[in-house]
Amino acid sequence: MDLTLNLPPEVLQKAHELGINQQDIVEKFVTGSGAGGQKINKTASCVMLKHIPTGTIVRCQKHREQSKNRVSAYKLLILKIEEQIKGRHSELAQKIHKIRKQKQKRSKRAKEKMLKDKAHKSEIKEQRKSVQL
Numbered sequence: 776m777d778l779t780l781n782l783p784p785e786v787l788q789k790a791h792e793l794g795i796n797q798q799d800i801v802e803k804f805v806t807g808s809g810a811g812g813q814k815i816n817k818t819a820s821c822v823m824l825k826h827i828p829t830g831t832i833v834r835c836q837k838h839r840e841q842s843k844n845r846v847s848a849y850k851l852l853i854l855k856i857e858e859q860i861k862g863r864h865s866e867l868a869q870k871i872h873k874i875r876k877q878k879q880k881r882s883k884r885a886k887e888k889m890l891k892d893k894a895h896k897s898e899i900k901e902q903r904k905s906v907q908l
Contacts, residue, residue, distance in 0.1 A: 780849055790853050793860060800852070801825045802845075807836045822848040831855050 782790075807821040821836040822844040833855060835848035858865045863872070881889070 780846055782846060782849060786850055786853055789857060793853070793856055795826065795853060795856060799827050801827060804841060809836070820844055824848050824852050826852060826856060829856055829859055831859065 801824070803823040803825075804819040805821050805823055806817070806819050807815045809815065818841075820839060820841045821834060822841065824833045824835075825831070831852060833848050833852045835844045835851060837847050838844050854865075854867055858867050862868065
């Protein structure tokens with residue numbers, strides 16, 4: 776594994792585990808698209824990476840600088856390849872699953888249990904009140 780970029784160590788480690796080599800990646804610097812006028816149409820700050828063995832293509836145009844876009848594109852490419860190889864066991868898929876679980880509606884049983892506990896706590900609070908004479 777010999778990526779010649781200033782990537783964080785955890786990203787480099789992940790790339791090494793997946794067996795991603797610099798020779799397998801084709802880099803292209805293209806002009807961006809979207810809002811920005813003449814400047815975006817003239818400068819080649821958009822980075823396009825293609826991983827030849829998997830056929831995965833990534834385009835990155837988040838930042839103004841080509842170097843920052845290059846680093847972001849490599850991170851994105853490594854994440855995409857990991858998702859293709861590991862599937863639902865990948866880091867990204869696990870994060871998505873966790874968020875979906877959190878947003879999911881409570882089951883009837885869980886709801887009933889929560890309401891039962893709430894009623895029990897309310898009874899305890901009622902008993903704490905002082906008696907009015």
